[in-house]
Amino acid sequence: MLRSRFASRALVYTLLAVAVIVVVFPLVWMLGTAVKSNGQILDLGASLWPTHFEWGNIARAWNSAPFGRWTLNSVIFSVGATLGQILTSLLAGYAFAMFDFRGKNFLFYALLCGLMVPFSTVIVPVVQILADFHWLNTYQGLIVPNIASALGTFLFRQFFLGAPYQLGEAARIDGASELHVFSSIYVPLARPIIAAFGIIAFLQNWNNFLFPLIVVNTTSMDVLSQGLSVFQNQFSSSYNLIMSAALIVVAPILIVAVAAQRQIIEGITLGAIQ
Secondary structure, eight states, rough: OHHHHHHHHHHHHHHHHHHHHHHHHHHHHHHHHHHHHHHHOOTTTOSSSSSSSOHHHHHHHTTTHHHHHHHHHHHHHHHHHHHHHHHHHHHHHHHHHHOOOHHHHHHHHHHGGGGGGGGGGGGGHHHHHHHHTTTTTTTHHHHHHGGOOOOHHHHHHOOOOOOOSSHHHHHHTTTTOOOIIIIIIIIIHTTTHHHHHHHHHHHOOOOHHHHHHHOSGGGGGOHHHHHHHHHHHHTOOOHHHHHHHHHHHHHHHHHHHHHHHHHHHHHHHHHHHH
């Protein structure tokens, strides 16, 4: 019995170690390549980690393209879309969990079906609508089509289904409006899952490449994911600068993901068990 438990634990830890290596190795390789010279990169006998660090590669990459503008565009797009997704998902999840209305189940299942529809299948009509509104190459054109999230609605609905209904009922008896019940009672209870979903949505929006690629066609409105592609085309033979640019793009989301991993796990678990 003891031997089987030891064997099972050893297998689990081995799998975890393999998963960590698979995830961490590309990041280590990217960082090592970013601070190498091109000669070291092209030398097949060179070690993975550089023998001489060239930290100036990161500054050279930053100054070789408008990364400041691209970073600003990514922040505006990611933060705006994330706030919109949190607000709409909170309202929709609350409505699906707390109210009974005709067609509720059909609408909810239709919403879940939306998770299985690739965005590329609806990109053409979305872009046509944005063109009709003259919203191409604008922040609102980037943000507005991304302010709804089926995943967020599902997570918040699951949370509100398990929230104590008696708290809201007591407030309604005291004369509180439904908006007051929602904003003052249930939203504070949902803070852990709001934080988790907000981080997940921010990371998804930060990494979004296809939609900005279609909606934006000017360099001044490019986000970082597009800018990296442009930079790669311009410096196709400078592998150290390409890796430095990739490090600039990845570093913010890596910091956010590592710093907020606890909130992500707690929020998803909380929404799943309700």
